[in-house]
């Protein structure tokens with residue numbers, strides 16, 4: 001069956017024509033790209049991508065189908081998908097369906113047959129911008145008008161849209177390693193990484209007040225990853241300032257890292273085009289070892305402000321661009337990383353951070 005035509009229009013007017021894939025419709029968001037060769041389902045269901053239209057750099061996407069085990073949340077979180085060859089045919093024993101059916105069932109619009117190498121090169125030189133995809137409106141001029149209604153990622157609060165509505169608990173209730181998780185869009189494997197190390201976790205909606213969280217009697221706090229601009233999340237920064245006063249082990253990942261920085265008066269900034277992939281080299285400055293990491297972020301922690309801050313120690317740096325990848329708050333048991341040690345998808349080099357966190361909670365007096 002020949003797919004219907006589809007159009008992609010970027011904020012700077014760049015227009016690409018391709019074929020419709022997934023749901024028929026129109027969708028817009030910030031365009032970004034992921035360089036990972038595998039793990040597309042984990043990426044599509046990562047709540048940190050909420051509000052973004054994703055280009056998968058790898059040419060073949062969909063070729064191993066979809067499995068219910070490979071999700072990082074309750075469904076697809078990307079706003080739209082752009083690919084070179086999005087495959088309807090798949091082969092993998094445990095697959096339950098095709099990428100096309102999966103996107104259709106969740107009403108996600110995609111376009112394929114696009115020259116993704118040219119598009120990624122364009123974004124790498126021009127920087128992050130919004131885009132719109134449509135398989136129902138093929139007039140680029142009409143789409144340009146609709147594109148102006150897509151909100152700018154800078155200043156956008158999105159975490160409360162993907163956070164849990166009700167608290168829930170996981171793990172063994174008799175465990176003394178009680179972790180309160182602030183859910184700003186958490187990936188499931190982060191929770192698995194804590195529970196499989198013996199933690200009992202309680203996951204709280206993003207806007208839960210600290211007094212409520214403290215009723216759980218946590219031995220440690222976790223600040224999750226999530227979508228949007230961290231600088232728009234005053235409510236979370238206030239909560240984290242309160243958490244830091246508790247002097248209990250605290251660990252933040254990605255958005256959680258940015259929020260920990262903000263709670264320590266270190267500003268964040270919008271990056272030129274972000275880091276998204278599974279092969280970013282990071283140096284651990286404490287051990288001197290290099291880790292190959294999974295990344296997904298479009299904002300970062302201001303390197304100059306961190307370097308000047310007497311109360312913050314830099315623990316990890318990115319070996320590609322020297323950006324700040326990890327910090328520790330001096331005199332407090334609080335640390336965070338910009339990358340994703342739960343690594344779904346990705347290499348497992350950084351899982352030791354969960355061991356460090358759980359040990360910190362166990363040994364904290």
Ligand SMILES: NC(=O)CC[C@H](N)C(=O)O
Pocket residue numbers: 048224225226227228229230253254255256296297298299300
């Ligand atoms: N993975 C994340 O937590 C992303 C954090 C933030 N939304 C960013 O894009 O930088």
